[in-house]
Amino acid sequence: MSRHSKDSEAILVLEDGRYFEGESFGAPGNTFGEAVFSTGMTGYQETLTDPSYRRQVVVMTAPQIGNTGWNDEDDESNRIWVSGFVVRDLSRISSSWRATGTLPDELRKQGIVAVQGIDTRALTRHLRERGAMRVGLFTGDDATRPIDELVAEVLAQPVMSGADLAGEVTTEQPYVVPAQGERRLTVAAIDLGIKSMTPQQLAARGIEVHVLPGGASFDDVLAINPDGIFFSNGPGDPATADGAVALMRAALDRRLPVFGICFGNQILGRALGFGTYKLKYGHRGINIPVRDTATGRIEITSQNHGFAVDAPIGEPTETPYGRVEVSHVCVNDDVVEGLRCLDVPAFSVQYHPEAAAGPHDADHLFDRFTALMQGAKETSNA
Incomplete structure (x- = not known):
């Protein structure tokens, strides 16, 4: 025809x-x-x-x-x-x-x-x-x-499963987004496909953000003496991101406060020992409801992902890094939307709390990360 x-x-x-x-x-x-x-x-x-x-x-x-x-x-x-x-x-x-x-x-x-x-x-x-x-x-x-x-x-085109794409979108050189006002904390942000609004959200809270290429080593992270490490969103299959997973585990071993979003959530999941899988058609938009499993609160979120973490919902799971619970689930289909570590300072969500075009229900997660880092810093200085 x-x-x-x-x-x-x-x-x-x-x-x-x-x-x-x-x-x-x-x-x-x-x-x-x-x-x-x-x-x-x-x-x-x-x-x-x-x-x-x-x-x-x-x-x-x-x-x-x-x-x-x-x-x-x-x-x-x-x-x-x-x-x-x-x-x-x-x-x-x-x-x-x-x-x-x-x-x-x-x-x-x-x-x-x-x-x-x-x-x-x-x-x-x-x-x-x-x-x-x-x-x-x-x-x-x-x-x-x-x-x-x-x-x-x-x-004849390649499929998305097995695609290693983070290296195609990451920054070639490190750069710094200065804190707005007095610098309170320093964060190493691993760019797996980071959106510009994310460092801006952190900077607005008095955090100096050092954005590092996706292939950065833990020595690169330690060189800036950060109070925490952030793993960004990004494209591709998380099953291919072995380097990012190794970096995540190094941070967990060091008890460095961790916050991951989207791809970063999947990286934390893999580092904890969970698997990932491809969704049938994914979650993409700015109107996706997510339930906090601890409070029952519903937040409308911005999302863009085709893969998800395969973790049990309900009681905490024992992992090599202690107990971990699913912190958020999608109201539409019960897909895992967040992880909370109970014995190490780390958490993640599958959605985009920076959401430049909205909604802004999840802005508070940046405050939570800030408090996590501040608490760890005060403990280490005590």
Whole structure:
């Protein structure tokens, strides 16, 4: 089967053969990745610049995208990381007073293939039923090629399971985000795909943040004499992150206060002896409810992950580092959303408490990390 289209038209082809025709509004060309959907109604700029979306084609479930344009303030990193972008309707105008450009212009500037006019509701339902899968976006003349040829190209792409991607998004050189006001504490932040709002949240609490490359050694960490160590979010399969796991265990052995988010939660899970697994279609959006197992409190959270920690929910589990309990679970599907160590100063969550586009229910976790470090510092000085 073949079709004919104008130069502006495009086609989205899934690995199982289903396809959707639309119109190109980004850079010309073709792109491949894992098709995932995000339920966030705002914050598309933060989504596009989140390094955790490396090698993924993001489908937005909100029907209209682009109405606030693009600005110079909301980037979560120095570039767009998604492999491709898919929306139902592209806003014809940008109405925000903060906008310095438009979404299509920025996508074209950074070479990102994007498609509009897709039935994103049908596509999202398909991904929920069949699971996240490989996808190709084809534009121009390639959009007219036979479907079986396009499917073959999609099937030739690597899958996300087993993908080691943190090294592709981490900083090449260490850098420092100074504390705001008086410096109270120092943190080593391991960049596995860190978002810029995270060090800002720490700095706002009087913490000097030394952001280190994902391949940093424990000697690199000790060289800055930190009061704690932070493990960031990031892309790929946590089962491949042996170096980060070894670094986490070194921190736990030293009883250095630890806080991990998203990928960092999975790294802590592995360091404690738990396994990880790939979710059917993951959690991506800024409206995902999580329950604190200790208080029963529900927080609405920002999430972006396709893997999860396989840990027992309920009574604490004995690990090589003492007792550990699941601190948070997803209300929607009971996926583990956080770990709390009871005998060493370490905890983690699967979501994003920095959430630049909101919600801000989990901001207090940065205060908790600050208190954990302050307590450990006072104890060591006693």
